Amino acid sequence: MKKNVIEEVFAMDVFNDAVMKERLPKPVYAKLKKTIENDEELDLEIAGAVAHAMKEWALERGATHYTHWFQPMTGITAEKHDSFISPTKDGGVILEFSGKELVKGEPDASSFPSGGIRATFEARGYTAWDCTSPAFLREDAAGVTLCIPTAFCAYTGEALDKKTPLLRSMEAVSKQAVRVLKLFGHDDVTNVSCSVGPEQEYFLVDKEKYLMREDLIFTGRTLFGAMPPKGQELDDHYFGSIKERIAAFMKELNVELWKLGILAKTQHNEVAPAQHEMAPIYSTANIATDHNQLVMETMKKVAKRHGLECLLHEKPFAGVNGSGKHDNWSLVTSTGKNLLDPGKTPHDNIQFLLFLAAVLKAVDENAGLLRMSASNPGNDHRLGANEAPPAIISVFLGEQLQDVVAQLIETGTATSSKQGGKLNIGVNTLPSLKKDATDRNRTSPFAFTGNKFEFRMVASSMSIAGANTVLNTIVAEVLAEMADELEGAEDFNVAVHDLIKKTFAEHQRVIFNGNGYSDEWVEEAARRGLPNLKTMVDAIPELTTEKTITMFEKHHVLSRCELESRAEIHYEAYAKAINIEAKTMIDMASKKYIPAVIKYVTSLADSINSVKAACPAADISVQTEILTKASSLLASAKAALAKLEAVTAEAAGVEEGKEQATFFKDTVFAAMGELRSPIDELEMIVDKAFWPVPSYGDLLFEV
Ligand code: ADP
Ligand code: MG
Numbered sequence: 001m002k003k004n005v006i007e008e009v010f011a012m013d014v015f016n017d018a019v020m021k022e023r024l025p026k027p028v029y030a031k032l033k034k035t036i037e038n039d040e041e042l043d044l045e046i047a048g049a050v051a052h053a054m055k056e057w058a059l060e061r062g063a064t065h066y067t068h069w070f071q072p073m074t075g076i077t078a079e080k081h082d083s084f085i086s087p088t089k090d091g092g093v094i095l096e097f098s099g100k101e102l103v104k105g106e107p108d109a110s111s112f113p114s115g116g117i118r119a120t121f122e123a124r125g126y127t128a129w130d131c132t133s134p135a136f137l138r139e140d141a142a143g144v145t146l147c148i149p150t151a152f153c154a155y156t157g158e159a160l161d162k163k164t165p166l167l168r169s170m171e172a173v174s175k176q177a178v179r180v181l182k183l184f185g186h187d188d189v190t191n192v193s194c195s196v197g198p199e200q201e202y203f204l205v206d207k208e209k210y211l212m213r214e215d216l217i218f219t220g221r222t223l224f225g226a227m228p229p230k231g232q233e234l235d236d237h238y239f240g241s242i243k244e245r246i247a248a249f250m251k252e253l254n255v256e257l258w259k260l261g262i263l264a265k266t267q268h269n270e271v272a273p274a275q276h277e278m279a280p281i282y283s284t285a286n287i288a289t290d291h292n293q294l295v296m297e298t299m300k301k302v303a304k305r306h307g308l309e310c311l312l313h314e315k316p317f318a319g320v321n322g323s324g325k326h327d328n329w330s331l332v333t334s335t336g337k338n339l340l341d342p343g344k345t346p347h348d349n350i351q352f353l354l355f356l357a358a359v360l361k362a363v364d365e366n367a368g369l370l371r372m373s374a375s376n377p378g379n380d381h382r383l384g385a386n387e388a389p390p391a392i393i394s395v396f397l398g399e400q401l402q403d404v405v406a407q408l409i410e411t412g413t414a415t416s417s418k419q420g421g422k423l424n425i426g427v428n429t430l431p432s433l434k435k436d437a438t439d440r441n442r443t444s445p446f447a448f449t450g451n452k453f454e455f456r457m458v459a460s461s462m463s464i465a466g467a468n469t470v471l472n473t474i475v476a477e478v479l480a481e482m483a484d485e486l487e488g489a490e491d492f493n494v495a496v497h498d499l500i501k502k503t504f505a506e507h508q509r510v511i512f513n514g515n516g517y518s519d520e521w522v523e524e525a526a527r528r529g530l531p532n533l534k535t536m537v538d539a540i541p542e543l544t545t546e547k548t549i550t551m552f553e554k555h556h557v558l559s560r561c562e563l564e565s566r567a568e569i570h571y572e573a574y575a576k577a578i579n580i581e582a583k584t585m586i587d588m589a590s591k592k593y594i595p596a597v598i599k600y601v602t603s604l605a606d607s608i609n610s611v612k613a614a615c616p617a618a619d620i621s622v623q624t625e626i627l628t629k630a631s632s633l634l635a636s637a638k639a640a641l642a643k644l645e646a647v648t649a650e651a652a653g654v655e656e657g658k659e660q661a662t663f664f665k666d667t668v669f670a671a672m673g674e675l676r677s678p679i680d681e682l683e684m685i686v687d688k689a690f691w692p693v694p695s696y697g698d699l700l701f702e703v
Helices: 005-009 017-023 026-038 044-060 099-103 163-183 214-219 244-259 285-305 350-365 367-373 377-381 398-411 465-487 492-510 519-528 536-544 546-554 560-614 621-653 658-685 696-701
Strands: 063-069 081-083 085-087 093-095 125-129 135-140 143-154 192-206 264-269 275-280 308-311 325-333 446-448 453-455
Touching: 005 244, 017 026, 017 044, 026 044, 044 063, 044 099, 044 143, 099 125, 143 163, 163 192, 163 285, 163 325, 163 350, 163 465, 192 285, 192 465, 192 696, 214 560, 244 264, 244 275, 244 285, 275 285, 285 308, 285 465, 325 465, 350 367, 350 398, 350 465, 350 492, 367 465, 367 536, 377 536, 377 560, 398 446, 398 492, 465 492, 465 546, 536 546, 536 560, 536 658, 546 560, 560 621, 560 658, 621 658
Parallel strands: 063 143
Antiparallel strands: 063 081, 085 093, 125 143, 135 143, 192 275, 192 308, 192 325, 264 275, 325 453, 446 453
């Protein structure tokens, strides 16, 4: 029988468990497997054998190079390629790859942000093999390369990347969850892994049109652009049938992802025109993070093959929805049990209620930090802007759990769980469906969705490592506190019951099941004392509060020095992003928009003069009116341009770090808005033939 395409290609480019089992000597495979599954220390003795098998496999598949693939603080991945080549005495070559080369690399890479951890004069940086994420092959114009997922750290051992703290946080939450599970008698659980399924939103636009817009090229978003007559108000794109060209893109994207062993599962059109979404089936947080980076890279690569450009920016277009990443998160034991699965009757599932209470408390006590973990400059355009969850963190539990929690708080015991029942569609020929016990809430930033939490604030272009590192660490902290308390209890059953009740009662302020997009919620949240950190710059200090530092050091996730350096990196990244946007606006306004408008008003003036000359009695009021209006907007644009130039220059002189980022946020960003406004207004009155760049309509509807 002919194989289905999925069966044919799935994981063909991955050095996965099946390949290792087949190719590694039995004892080597057994040792490696133990390390991967039980977080045990890697036995370096086996590295040589693994490297050999990896090389043979890669060479058979045409690889010429290998690379340590890592995730520096830029949020994208990095690699330095080495060929397998090694000279022989007789002038030939052999192809080599040693255990040492597998385990450790020294890419130098001193130009990546380190927030001061790494001065270039002491610039050693190492990459270390992460055997928990499988190696894979990648093919591009340069040939086939064996990619080895690695962690990236400084000579002094400090993490310089996104993977290291994530791995540390996974160990932390595992350790504390295992402690708690022991109390429930689950001695068989050796570790608890964090599973993550990230849903990725993105835009596709025509590549030729893209190339005509410097703002898209340099900043990933449009910095100018008037709204077209039609936006997303009809909701006719959402889940709409997929256009041919997009369908061809999706088909190829799926195949490329499947080859990499990525469980690409669902795809559909999103709310905004030209916006789409892809969701994989969840996997371990570390692999999910690596895969999400590959998803983003592959989307960009495949788009180009179809004459398209993939935009991953959080807000490519003003006035239509932007993109995010829903980070679905849960904890699963080594025995295969999802700790966030409530079962049919959550009210008597004490273990579930304890883990639920732990997550609730963790989120309430660290709301600002969680908000920070989802921050990048692009996401500031979304959070709180009626399309994405607000910048206020709250938790949606749904009717069923909300009711259980209320029973617990009010009476001290929960005795029932509301059930979903049957769905009545009112047509006999349609099947009768079972309803979920709870409806959905799309406006909540942190929603319980059946057997996992969905953190919906995460920015579309950023790595999901940071958000999951924070989630794991804050939950580890609460589980540690709970274990401390319960391990000392005289009567476990009474103590755990009291603890659940107390935790829900103390943290119920963070539960909100209403409309998160409404203005009333903003007021209500303020009354409840929930933080509302509107911008990334407001959120960065959350990384370096004493509370955060103590917690992250306690669980060995990040040290004070690593946290402080990360805060610096974020300030710098913010300032750089806004600086590039401001400079791009200055460039486009001076070289494109203003000259185009001058040409247009000149042509209008010429027309007025010729009409007058030809027929002194003709009515030229329309031309005159447009000329007057356009000239006045042109003058406003020029004035705003001068101001933006001045403040951008001033920003360069402000002390780097928090102060500079704040200046960019308060002053430069505001001046950018002042320049955009007259230009967008001009776009509405200037003859399209004169307009120098493709419009929103061209970009959003002509794909
Ligand atoms: P929803 O309809 O709630 O969005 P889906 O079933 O479409 O749920 O899943 C959305 C994402 O959540 C997918 O990536 C899915 O694999 C992931 N997911 C499902 N269960 C879990 C879980 N237990 N832990 C983490 N992610 C999960
Ligand atoms: Mg979802």
